[in-house]
Amino acid sequence: MSQGLSGAEQRLVTPGMTIGSLTGMRVGSGAIVHNDEIIATKLGWVRENNGTISVDPINSPYIPRSGDLVIGNVAEVRNNLWFMDINGSFQGLLPMSLAPWKVEYGQARQHMNVGDSSLARVQEVDECHNVVLTMKGVGLRRLSQGAVIDVPVNHLDRIRGEGNANLDRMKETSDCRIIVGENGRVWVDGHENGIDWVREALDIAKQHGHKSSFDSVMKKHEKKFNKKGDA
C-alpha cells in the first residue's frame, strides 16, 4: 500500500492505492473515498490542486460531454439519421434535423455514407449515455480530405500545450490544418510531407505524452522537419 502525498513531485499510482486522507481534502476524478481515505481508482499520476486530489489517468476511454468537438465516422445510416462512431463506449446519433444540409427523408445516405468522417459537436448526453450529435455550427462539416489520426484521449492536453502553444507550433512547422477532436481523433490536412510529419509527432505524443521529456522530444522532432524542408 502506498502512503502519503507527493507534493510537487508526480507520483504514479495503481487502483486501490491510498493517496491521502480525507481531512481537509476534496476528492477529484480518478479517486474515491473509502474509510476516510482517498483511494485511487485508476492507473495514473496523482495531482493535487487547490485542496483537491485527483488522478490523471494514463489510459482512459473517451467519455462524451455536451459541447465536445468530435471527429466521428459514420457507422450506420438510417432513413433520417446517422449513427457515428465517436471512439466512445456508445455510438453518437446525428438526426437529420441537426445536419447542415436540407435532407429529404430517405436521402441521408446521399449526404454521408458509411465510412465517411465528419466534424460534429456533442449536443446532448443523457444519464444512459445516449449521445446526440449536431453538425449545425461554425466549421462543422463532412471531412472529405486530409487524414484522421487516433491519439490517446488523456494526452490531448499535452498535444495542445499551454494555450494551444504546441498545436500552433505543429501547425506552423508542418503548414497543415489540424483539428483536435476531444474524442482522441486528430484531423490533419495539407501537404503530404506535412501530414507525415504530424503523424510522426502524434506518434511521439502517444509514446512520450506522459513523460516530462515530451517537450524536448517534440522540439527535436520540429528541428528534424526544418532540416528536411531546407534540404
Add this chain to the structure above:
Amino acid sequence: MGGHGDVQLLREDGLRLDGRKVDEMRPVSIQAGILPAADGSAMVTHGLNVAVAAVYGPMEAHPRKIQRQDRAVIDVRYNMAPFSTSDRIRPGFNRRSREISKVTAESLESVVLVERYPRAKIRVEIEILAAEAGTRCAGITAASVALADAGIPMRDMIVGVASGKIEGTVVLDLDKAEDNYGQADLPVGILPNTGEIAFLQMDGDLSPEEYDLAMEYNFKAAGEIHEIMVAALKARYEESEN
C-alpha cells in the same frame, strides 16, 4: 483430489518435490501492455502457467438483452489453448471454462466501478497459453492488471492465489502433481489493499485450523503478488522516464 495416498508429495526433509518450502510460492512475473491492439493487456507467468489477458471497452453491450440500465456488465471469456497441456484440449467453451469465466466475471464486478458505465460491456479475454495448476488464479491476476492498464476505474485490484493440503500438510500454491494428488485446494481472489475476498472456492476438505493457515498463506502470497502487479504497471510508464 484425495484418495491417492500412495503418491509421495513431501520429501523427508519437509520440502516439496520441487524443493519449495510449504509456504513458498512458485516464481511470478507480470508484464503489462503486451498487446498493443487491446485497450489493456497483461501476461502473468506463475510457475509454468502462462496467462494472457486482454481488455476491450467499455463498449455498447450486445445483444441488448444483456444490457443493464444502471451498470456495465463484465463479459469474461476464460479459455485454455489446445497446446496448454500435454493432453490436447479440445478448442472451444466447456463446462470448466464456463464456470471459471463466471466466477472471474463476478469477482471482477465487485471491484470495477461498473455503475460508471450504464448499458456498457467490458470485455475481458483470458487465454491460458501454458497450464500447470492454478490457471484460474493466474487468469484473474492477469485480468486485473489488464483492467488497470485499460484505465477502467476499480476500487482495488484482485490477486488470485491458492493454497491446499498435501499429505495432511497445508501448503501454498499447489503445482500440478500436488493439485492432482493432494487432499484440498483453496483458490482465493483477494483485494490486497482492503483485505476483502472477491472469490473463494474449495475443493477437498480442510479443518478450521487448516483453513486458517491456508488463508494466512494466501494473504501473505497476495501481498507479494500485488507488489509484482504494481511494479509491472509502473514499469510500463516509468522505465524510460526522462
